[in-house]
Amino acid sequence: MNRIHITALGLLLLPGLANCNGKDSHAPQNTSQIGGSFELQKGEPGEKGQAGDKGIAGDKGPAGDKGATGDKGETPAELTAVRPINEDTITPRPGGFDVQLQNDVLEVRAVASNAFRVHFLPDGVATSATRVIDPSIKFGVPYEVKSLPGKGADLIAGQNTARWIPRTSTIEIINGTKKVLMSLKTEDLKNRDVIVRHDPEDTLYGVNSDGAEERSENLYRDRAQDLKAGRQGHAGAPFVWSTAGYGVLVDTMGSRKSTVNLANKRYIDFTRNSKPDVDAYLMVGTPFEIFGAMAKISGRTPLFPKWAMGFTNSQWGADDAWNDKRNGSGQLQGMTEPKFRNIIKGYRERNIPIDAFTFDLDWTYWGGMDSSGTKVPNAQFQWNTERFPGMGPNRPQNADDNMRLFAEQQGIKLTAILKPRVAVDSEEGNFLKQNDYWMPTAPIFKDYFTSTQMRHVDFAKPAVRSWYFGQLKNVFDGGIKGWWNDEADSSEATDEGNETEGLDMQRGLYDGQRAISNERVWSINRNFYLGAQRHAHGLWSGDIDNGFESMALQRQRMLSAINAGAQQWTMDGGGFRNGKGTLPGGGTGYEDYARWVQFAAFTPIFRVHGDNAVQRQPWYYSEGEAPAVAAIRLRYKLIPYIYSYEHQRRKNGVGLVRPLLFDWPNDENVRNHVDSWMFGEWLMVSPVVQQGQKDKWIYYPEGKWIDWRWGAIHEGGKGEKYGLNNGWTDLPLFIRQGAIIPMQPDMQYVGEKPLTQLDIEVYPDTKRTSFEYYNDDGKTYDYENGVYFSQLFSAQKSDNKVEFETAAPEGRYKPETEYYLVKIYGSTASAVSVNGQPATSLGTLDALKHAAGPGWAAGNETAPSTREGLKDPVTYIRIKAGEKQNVVLTTR
Numbered sequence: 001m002n003r004i005h006i007t008a009l010g011l012l013l014l015p016g017l018a019n020c021n022g023k024d025s026h027a028p029q030n031t032s033q034i035g036g037s038f039e040l041q042k043g044e045p046g047e048k049g050q051a052g053d054k055g056i057a058g059d060k061g062p063a064g065d066k067g068a069t070g071d072k073g074e075t076p077a078e079l080t081a082v083r084p085i086n087e088d089t090i091t092p093r094p095g096g097f098d099v100q101l102q103n104d105v106l107e108v109r110a111v112a113s114n115a116f117r118v119h120f121l122p123d124g125v126a127t128s129a130t131r132v133i134d135p136s137i138k139f140g141v142p143y144e145v146k147s148l149p150g151k152g153a154d155l156i157a158g159q160n161t162a163r164w165i166p167r168t169s170t171i172e173i174i175n176g177t178k179k180v181l182m183s184l185k186t187e188d189l190k191n192r193d194v195i196v197r198h199d200p201e202d203t204l205y206g207v208n209s210d211g212a213e214e215r216s217e218n219l220y221r222d223r224a225q226d227l228k229a230g231r232q233g234h235a236g237a238p239f240v241w242s243t244a245g246y247g248v249l250v251d252t253m254g255s256r257k258s259t260v261n262l263a264n265k266r267y268i269d270f271t272r273n274s275k276p277d278v279d280a281y282l283m284v285g286t287p288f289e290i291f292g293a294m295a296k297i298s299g300r301t302p303l304f305p306k307w308a309m310g311f312t313n314s315q316w317g318a319d320d321a322w323n324d325k326r327n328g329s330g331q332l333q334g335m336t337e338p339k340f341r342n343i344i345k346g347y348r349e350r351n352i353p354i355d356a357f358t359f360d361l362d363w364t365y366w367g368g369m370d371s372s373g374t375k376v377p378n379a380q381f382q383w384n385t386e387r388f389p390g391m392g393p394n395r396p397q398n399a400d401d402n403m404r405l406f407a408e409q410q411g412i413k414l415t416a417i418l419k420p421r422v423a424v425d426s427e428e429g430n431f432l433k434q435n436d437y438w439m440p441t442a443p444i445f446k447d448y449f450t451s452t453q454m455r456h457v458d459f460a461k462p463a464v465r466s467w468y469f470g471q472l473k474n475v476f477d478g479g480i481k482g483w484w485n486d487e488a489d490s491s492e493a494t495d496e497g498n499e500t501e502g503l504d505m506q507r508g509l510y511d512g513q514r515a516i517s518n519e520r521v522w523s524i525n526r527n528f529y530l531g532a533q534r535h536a537h538g539l540w541s542g543d544i545d546n547g548f549e550s551m552a553l554q555r556q557r558m559l560s561a562i563n564a565g566a567q568q569w570t571m572d573g574g575g576f577r578n579g580k581g582t583l584p585g586g587g588t589g590y591e592d593y594a595r596w597v598q599f600a601a602f603t604p605i606f607r608v609h610g611d612n613a614v615q616r617q618p619w620y621y622s623e624g625e626a627p628a629v630a631a632i633r634l635r636y637k638l639i640p641y642i643y644s645y646e647h648q649r650r651k652n653g654v655g656l657v658r659p660l661l662f663d664w665p666n667d668e669n670v671r672n673h674v675d676s677w678m679f680g681e682w683l684m685v686s687p688v689v690q691q692g693q694k695d696k697w698i699y700y701p702e703g704k705w706i707d708w709r710w711g712a713i714h715e716g717g718k719g720e721k722y723g724l725n726n727g728w729t730d731l732p733l734f735i736r737q738g739a740i741i742p743m744q745p746d747m748q749y750v751g752e753k754p755l756t757q758l759d760i761e762v763y764p765d766t767k768r769t770s771f772e773y774y775n776d777d778g779k780t781y782d783y784e785n786g787v788y789f790s791q792l793f794s795a796q797k798s799d800n801k802v803e804f805e806t807a808a809p810e811g812r813y814k815p816e817t818e819y820y821l822v823k824i825y826g827s828t829a830s831a832v833s834v835n836g837q838p839a840t841s842l843g844t845l846d847a848l849k850h851a852a853g854p855g856w857a858a859g860n861e862t863a864p865s866t867r868e869g870l871k872d873p874v875t876y877i878r879i880k881a882g883e884k885q886n887v888v889l890t891t892r
């Protein structure tokens with residue numbers, strides 16, 4: 001057997017892949033070999049690249065998305081071709097090999113140690129990558145090409161192989177155990193189809209998540225699935241994966257007619273692909289490894305600001321419904337500055353944590369006129385100073401007269417709703433018409449909030465995206481910290497413009513903000529298509545009903561969205577549309593509200609919202625207030641844990657929330673399980689979503705599980721009835737044995753007080769477990785340039801010893817934390833050493849907390865706990881933060 005050994009030590013540019021060098025994502029490609037490298041047509045310059053995360057090869061310094069041009073309905077200005085050579089000839093290329101198939105070319109490349117690219121070029125011609133693929137993508141992975149008898153070849157990366165079999169014109173993907181996981185035939189690729197053959201017993205996931213107007217179904221996928229961005233909370237991705245150990249990502253844009261047919265259990269069938277040169281990425285591994293490869297190919301998520309880990313109150317109207325006209329008494333209707341100030345004071349006076357407030361249409365002159373009917377220039381892009389005089393220009397620099405200063409003093413971030421349409425009969429509308437900026441096939445229609453004629457703009461055009469953010473620059477400079485992009489799924493365009501509108505709208509805001517500011521971008525949007533995650537694109541589940549049935553449906557929608565790559569997910573806690581709640585008339589009842597908030601506290605983005613004039617503040621819900629507030633406060637204690645997963649999502653492709661099947665892919669009991677999910681690696685939550693429920697059947701996966709509130713231990717691998725005997729305060733939450741959970745003291749908003757001491761709760765297991773604690777300034781993109789703090793915590797127990805270690809930290813950020821208070825549960829120590837030296841015993845936890853330096857104290861079964869019912873022995877150790885430390889407990 002002949003062997004060609006090629007090791008890619010540098011970053012290799014792959015032929016046929018647009019933007020491998022961080023240039024314009026829609027520039028034509030040159031796939032001809034030129035001196036061992038490949039050239040791309042020059043595009044617009046990218047913005048400052050992001051530094052790679054710890055431990056990820058090839059990510060340092062990718063160019064950003066700024067300047068990428070839209071590809072909606074456009075034919076590339078120039079198509080490029082590979083020079084024909086002899087039939088079935090295999091030509092080594094950087095990253096893999098080419099196969100000549102008459103006039104066509106099949107490119108096979110290793111793009112990661114667990115991922116291969118299969119790119120079919122009709123007549124040797126390549127077109128631009130779509131929005132799905134990261135335009136700054138670069139790969140540098142060791143690989144081997146081995147020739148096989150009969151003109152075949154193996155491309156080996158890591159333990160995995162892509163095998164070319166010329167006799168059947170087939171590519172097989174083989175894992176490290178020599179099992180063929182999937183195969184493709186070139187005859188299908190030539191027909192613009194990606195048909196992946198696989199074992200019929202494999203369970204499949206991904207593709208989409210249903211929106212508010214669709215009926216949610218199973219987590220797994222076993223029928224023809226729509227492939228689209230869709231409407232009202234829908235998520236779409238040309239991405240199918242299996243717990244059998246593989247995934248398929250196709251570079252294609254969805255449409256109203258596109259499907260991925262999974263009805264035949266032997267095939268994954270992507271039809272009507274948008275590119276003539278069919279382009280597929282085939283991945284191997286665990287769910288975590290598959291999502292890691294997908295993030296590398298489609299693009300990593302920027303970090304949201306740290307305040308976004310907290311609680312957000314979204315509000316439309318207040319006390320009475322918003323209307324753009326005054327009422328019969330001459331009063332403004334809906335939200336006003338005095339009402340806003342009273343709401344925020346209500347939170348602070350009741351010590352209910354909150355970080356952000358989102359304004360609905362009240363904030364602007366929606367419809368183009370003030371309350372007297374006078375036209376207002378740039379109406380929807382500025383504060384309505386009739387309602388909010390404190391947001392006007394040149395306000396006095398005191399909180400009583402300046403609403404921005406008031407919000408800052410209260411620790412509140414202001415965020416606002418945006419719409420993708422503009423009044424036709426306005427200065428802005430005339431400008432859009434003159435410059436051909438309207439979405440081409442979108443109609444003019446009467447706005448359903450006002451009588452104004454409006455039309456959607458064409459965000460696919462870079463000039464429109466630049467113009468739109470330019471209109472918003474003043475409000476960004478004036479204090480808006482985040483964007484709520486509503487209805488970018490409702491253009492009624494007769495072409496596929498609706499499919500890319502949401503992605504491109506937020507793309508413009510992201511690029512615009514990053515061009516003028518180092519402040520992090522935050523957004524939520526009403527649909528999602530893979531690739532959007534690169535632009536700080538959160539997804540919310542749309543205008544959902546209230547009531548317990550709707551609440552229960554959100555579990556499947558969230559987990560399915562995450563399975564499709566939309567990991568920054570949220571919902572309108574409390575339900576948006578009244579009518580199905582338990583109050584007379586269908587309003588959200590007190591029990592409903594408590595359960596909604598408990599659920600929402602364990603989603604990636606924690607919000608409440610309601611329809612026009614519906615109040616979602618906790619104090620409107622009587623006995624529902626206390627359990628809701630308890631959930632909010634618990635969320636804030638967990639902020640250090642939660643924020644560490646913000647980093648993990650960017651680094652490894654999997655964030656804070658995931659279905660149980662990620663961690664237990666071979667457990668048939670979690671194949672379609674939505675009752676519970678993992679909140680990070682170490683917590684499992686199972687919110688109550690039935691009215692008046694007295695007990696709940698809970699399945700515990702393999703391992704041991706400790707009840708967060710009561711301390712009871714549940715053996716994994718079976719289900720049990722869990723009693724809900726304490727009213728609405730019972731929230732089933734469980735700690736996985738081996739857990740390491742960093743926590744903080746009570747705070748009213750993120751960063752209210754310096755975090756000088758970090759509490760670390762440890763539940764050691766007999767096998768070594770770890771947690772990567774992450775921190776940075778929480779505000780800027782300096783982490784891209786190495787200004788972050790990362791430290792690995794590890795723990796393990798044996799018969800008479802528990803060891804806890806903190807590794808040497810990485811990154812250039814210096815947190816304000818001085819000490820770690822490590823709480824090791826289940827063990828009472830007779831002695832403690834730190835770095836081989838005996839530590840000082842201070843007797844009690846109170847003495848330890850008030851000590852000037854390190855030390856330790858032992859509790860016992862009757863010692864008070866922060867959680868009622870938890871009676872396990874505990875040892876407390878106080879050590880210096882941010883240093884490499886080794887702590888050993890000798891246990892009794």
